[in-house]
Amino acid sequence: MVAPRFPFALLGCAVLLVAGCTGNSGSREGTASGSWENRPAPRDRDGRSDSGTGDFDKDGYDDFVTVETSRASGGSEAGRTAVIVVVPGSRSGLDAARATRYRAAYSGPLLRGDLDGDGFTDLIATREPRPGQKAEPDVAYQAVVMFGGANGLGKPVPVAAPRQFLAMAVADVNGDGALDLIDRGKGAQEKDPKRIPGRIAYGPFERDGAPARLAEQDWEAAGGGVTSGDFDGDGSDDLLFTGSPPYAEDEEPGPDPIPAAAYFRGSPDGPVRADPPQGLDNSIEDGVLTPLAGEVNGDGITDLLIGGGGLASPAEGLDPGQLTIVYGAPGGPGTGRRNTAYDQETPGIPGDSQGKDMFGAVSGTGDVNDDGHPDLVVNTPGEDKAGRFTLLPGATDGSGPDPSRSTAFDATTYGGESISAPMPLLDINGDRCTDVVAETPGGLLLFLGGTAEFPAKKPKLTKGAKVGMGARS
Numbered sequence: 372m373v374a375p376r377f378p379f380a381l382l383g384c385a386v387l388l389v390a391g392c393t394g395n396s397g398s399r400e401g402t403a404s405g406s407w408e409n410r411p412a413p414r415d416r417d418g419r420s421d422s423g424t425g426d427f428d429k430d431g432y433d434d435f436v437t438v439e440t441s442r443a444s445g446g447s448e449a450g451r452t453a454v455i456v457v458v459p460g461s462r463s464g465l466d467a468a469r470a471t472r473y474r475a476a477y478s479g480p481l482l483r484g485d486l487d488g489d490g491f492t493d494l495i496a497t498r499e500p501r502p503g504q505k506a507e508p509d510v511a512y513q514a515v516v517m518f519g520g521a522n523g524l525g526k527p528v529p530v531a532a533p534r535q536f537l538a539m540a541v542a543d544v545n546g547d548g549a550l551d552l553i554d555r556g557k558g559a560q561e562k563d564p565k566r567i568p569g570r571i572a573y574g575p576f577e578r579d580g581a582p583a584r585l586a587e588q589d590w591e592a593a594g595g596g597v598t599s600g601d602f603d604g605d606g607s608d609d610l611l612f613t614g615s616p617p618y619a620e621d622e623e624p625g626p627d628p629i630p631a632a633a634y635f636r637g638s639p640d641g642p643v644r645a646d647p648p649q650g651l652d653n654s655i656e657d658g659v660l661t662p663l664a665g666e667v668n669g670d671g672i673t674d675l676l677i678g679g680g681g682l683a684s685p686a687e688g689l690d691p692g693q694l695t696i697v698y699g700a701p702g703g704p705g706t707g708r709r710n711t712a713y714d715q716e717t718p719g720i721p722g723d724s725q726g727k728d729m730f731g732a733v734s735g736t737g738d739v740n741d742d743g744h745p746d747l748v749v750n751t752p753g754e755d756k757a758g759r760f761t762l763l764p765g766a767t768d769g770s771g772p773d774p775s776r777s778t779a780f781d782a783t784t785y786g787g788e789s790i791s792a793p794m795p796l797l798d799i800n801g802d803r804c805t806d807v808v809a810e811t812p813g814g815l816l817l818f819l820g821g822t823a824e825f826p827a828k829k830p831k832l833t834k835g836a837k838v839g840m841g842a843r844s
Contacts, residue, residue, distance in 0.1 A: 596661025607637025692730025
């Protein structure tokens, strides 16, 4: 099992923590058909305010996004492409009839946020040349925006930036209320003389993809993923860069080594370099996993969810998995409450730590059982070579996950060969409670939240063929 270094499931730091279920009752060119009555209260990126990132058309139902991967004939990685699939939510669940496919080759994370400030959530991706397509020099990757609207997402619009622009995070790094796009640059980890410095495309954006301004930013970090969130609660988003060091384990770093992690706190003047939080030892056999962001203990400050290798015997191999929570705090993540680590040896969590399980590779938070406390959903993609996701309900005292009440959901239980729960967690049916959409080879399983016993109902399968998905690769 090889863990992705830039998981497509990384859709910004969207976390839904709204309690109180209310029981609310095709192609891109088509019109939105969802009901506008009894819409859930809109939410911000952390589920707390008035501009939710789950809902592209503001019909009251969050919309699911995934990536369909395929290979060219012969199965070569060079011919691998990724097509974005958008499945709108509805009162009855996933609306396969209005599913949309964006046919191009995409790379890097998918991101959500209202870039142009019109109240509609937009989807941001990075497009790369198709196999055999000739790219202009230094323009191999180009970020594109599918702007949201009453009819759903629009056609991809390139971000207006010279040279390539690889969008790795969406964040408000200067606290002005407008979302910005973060480009990590190119060639920093190799100290390439032709390297492209990192940049910030400051919002708000125009509908033609033009940002308010562009600013170069040397992130001074090895290439890899970027995690964004307001980890100190000051109103500006912070950035954590994680990647593999640009030298082998048996190689001496140079006099000016490039770190594998770099941390920047948001400020009115933009990102400011700071010491990275403790607890980032998340190396795996294939490099470093990009952490995700979530609100774990309900204190209003975003936390870091860091997957990693954990411990295993030599006979079992590497990467049984371990999830470390680095709690946000006014002094920065890790400066307040002590980190908490979970694995399949933690009392109450089903299973046992075995090589290649990768417990915690992808995780996220949301209130799925309607008790007012955030719950934690953790993926274990290598469990029995099929995968599982595990729900750790939030403790009733608000202290964070309660592993003693954990429940695991395995592929074999639902007659599938594999299962995984992409992030962020969403409110698909508009009842203001968080649901889980799980991907299987047969399609999408919707696990509805809203009761103490999760799921509220037997999961409903939307077959992949109905939304334009083939066999998962």
